[in-house]
Amino acid sequence: VGNVQHQNIKVGSAGRNRRKGIRPSVRGVVMNAADHPHGGGDGGRHGAGKAPRTPWGQLTLGYRTRRRKDVSKMIVKSRHEAKRKR
Numbered sequence: 001v002g003n004v005q006h007q008n009i010k011v012g013s014a015g016r017n018r019r020k021g022i023r024p025s026v027r028g029v030v031m032n033a034a035d036h037p038h039g040g041g042d043g044g045r046h047g048a049g050k051a052p053r054t055p056w057g058q059l060t061l062g063y064r065t066r067r068r069k070d071v072s073k074m075i076v077k078s079r080h081e082a083k084r085k086r
Contacts, residue, residue, distance in 0.1 A: 028055065 011017050014024065034039025037053040052060045 027051075 018024075018057035028038035031039035036055050037057050038050075051063075054060055058065065
């Protein structure tokens with residue numbers, strides 16, 4: 001950004017952010033149990049001892065979400081080479 005002071009601008013109110021099209025971020029803890037895995041309960045601490053999850057129930061911290069790349073069954077290997085290595 002050409003304006004160095006751009007990062008120092010304070011928005012000031014939620015309304016100014018809403019006019020920019022930025023919606024409020026609501027914590028899962030304050031939602032109902034039907035809306036988020038962290039939601040529900042009668043006040044107090046929520047989700048203590050439970051791993052944090054996304055709104056869709058997938059674990060968020062340290063949980064691998066990418067699929068493992070399986071080796072193709074179509075690759076032809078010689079059994080004789082494997083025997084020589086032993």
